[in-house]
Amino acid sequence: MxxxxxxxxxxxxxxxxxSADPMWELLLSSYRLRRPEGAPVFGRWRDSTRAVLPPNGRALLDLIPSHGYCPDFLTPPATVATIDEGIDALAATPAEDVREDLAELAKDHRLPQWADRVSDGDVRVLGTAVRDYFQRGIAPHWKxxxxxxxxxxxxxxxxxxxxxxxxxxxxxxxxxxxxxxxxxxxxxxxxxxxxxxxxxxxxxxxxxxxxxxxxxxxxxxxxxxxxVGHWTALGAKRAEDTGAAVQALIGETRARILRTLAEEDLNTTDLARRLKIAPATASEHASVLRQAGLIESRHRGRSTMHRASPLGLQLLLGPMAR
Structure with missing residues (x-):
């Protein structure tokens, strides 16, 4: 805990x-690359990235165990918007912090030989590995x-x-x-x-x-x-598994409303039009879902906008492997 x-x-x-942090995305993507969970979202990315990742990019994984401790300096606290800014932030990390992190990693993980150069302050080899990994594995999907x-x-x-x-x-x-x-x-x-x-x-x-x-x-x-919720990526695949159970739990119309609001924020009128139900019916069902904590509603001008809450997304996705 x-x-x-x-x-x-x-x-x-x-x-x-x-905005999205390229260094955190890089680190976390290395876990997705080697762990089996999350196939509905990451399976195609995992397969394609494994096929194109260059040797320098693969070398980076030697500093990032698939489980357990990972060096903090690989995700600098500075705000970075691009991978070049991230590499610059890596280079600015105090040498003492780098050595301490690598020593912590070495307690349970065998370090690659080139880690000695990084420990001595030469981060060029690390910067090359980071850039090569990012360009092949993440940049094509960055948008x-x-x-x-x-x-x-x-x-x-x-x-x-x-x-x-x-x-x-x-x-x-x-x-x-x-x-x-x-x-x-x-x-x-x-x-x-x-x-x-x-x-x-x-x-x-x-x-x-x-x-x-x-x-x-x-x-x-x-x-x-x-x-993030990943409903957009997961919904179509998970709905087949969880749809009947969710419908049995909250009813067909409310289940349709919840699925719709997981994909897009809508006001009551647009929600009713999308589902081809009366606005009063949409409003009534939305009120019940809101009281149950499954959707969130807010005023925007004269309209009330609805969206699925984190709890509602979790209900739709069902049990997920971690």
């Missing part, structure tokens, strides 16, 4: 990343990645501005529970993170799956990286 301890000052200093992450950021920012930090934290992720002043997150190890007025940066990640993640070093600027 990861426990993130907030003060009042920390709640006012929660921020969302401005889609930023679109999916951007949609999540838009929703989270609106929740933060309209409903406040407590609502944002309580609806962040199915694996996270907000019990003020502590955010409890399912985590592979027992860890406490005391923010002490530093605030918290929230980073949605396309290649994150299952439990959120963070740095091991508590001295680094606090971050929490969490998975």
């Amino acid at each position: 990861l426990r993130i301890h907030f003060t009042e000052a920390d709640l006012s200093r929660i921020e969302l990343a401005p 889609h990645i930023t679109k999916v992450v951007g949609r999540d950021l838009s929703r989270r920012n609106e929740t933060l501005q309209v409903a406040g930090p407590g609502r944002l934290l309580s609806t962040l992720h199915p694996a996270a529970r907000w019990r003020a002043p502590v955010l409890e997150v399912e985590f592979p190890v027992d860890q406490d993170l005391h923010l002490n007025g530093r605030g918290l940066r929230l980073i949605p990640a396309f290649f994150c799956m299952g439990m959120p993640t963070t740095y091991k070093n508590p001295k680094l600027p606090p971050v929490l990286v969490y998975s």
Whole structure:
């Protein structure tokens, strides 16, 4: 369990990343490349990337075990929008921090020979590996990645501005529970993170799956990286498995409404038109789904916009391997 301890000052200093982070996406994608879970979303990407990843890109995986500790310096805390900025941030990492991270990794993992050069301050070989991996494995999909992450950021920012930090934290992720002043997150190890007025940066990640993640070093600027919903990618494949069960649970019309709102935010009129039902019927069903926590509604001008909540998405997706 990861426990993130907030003060009042920390709640006012929660921020969302401005966009997808290429370094976090690179790191997390390396897990998707080698772990079997998530085939409905990542299976085709995994197969195609394995086929084209160059030797330098594969060498990067020697510094990133498929499970367990990964060096914090591979995901610099600086805000980066491009892979070149990420590589520059890597190069700016203090040599002492790099050596400490590599020493931690070496406790349970055999380091490649070229890691000695990185430890001695020569990050060129690492920069080459990072760039080659990114260009083949991630760059071809970057437009889609930023679109999916951007949609999540838009929703989270609106929740933060309209409903406040407590609502944002309580609806962040199915694996996270907000019990003020502590955010409890399912985590592979027992860890406490005391923010002490530093605030918290929230980073949605396309290649994150299952439990959120963070740095091991508590001295680094606090971050929490969490998975986006992936309904757009998963829905068609998972609906066949979960559709009957969801329909039996909440009824055919409400199940159709929930699936529709998982794909797109709609106002009541457009929702009714899409499903070919009366606006009053759409409004009534939306009210029930909202009271159950399966959708979220907000006013936009004279309209009320609806969207599936994290809980609603989880219901639609059903049990997912982690």
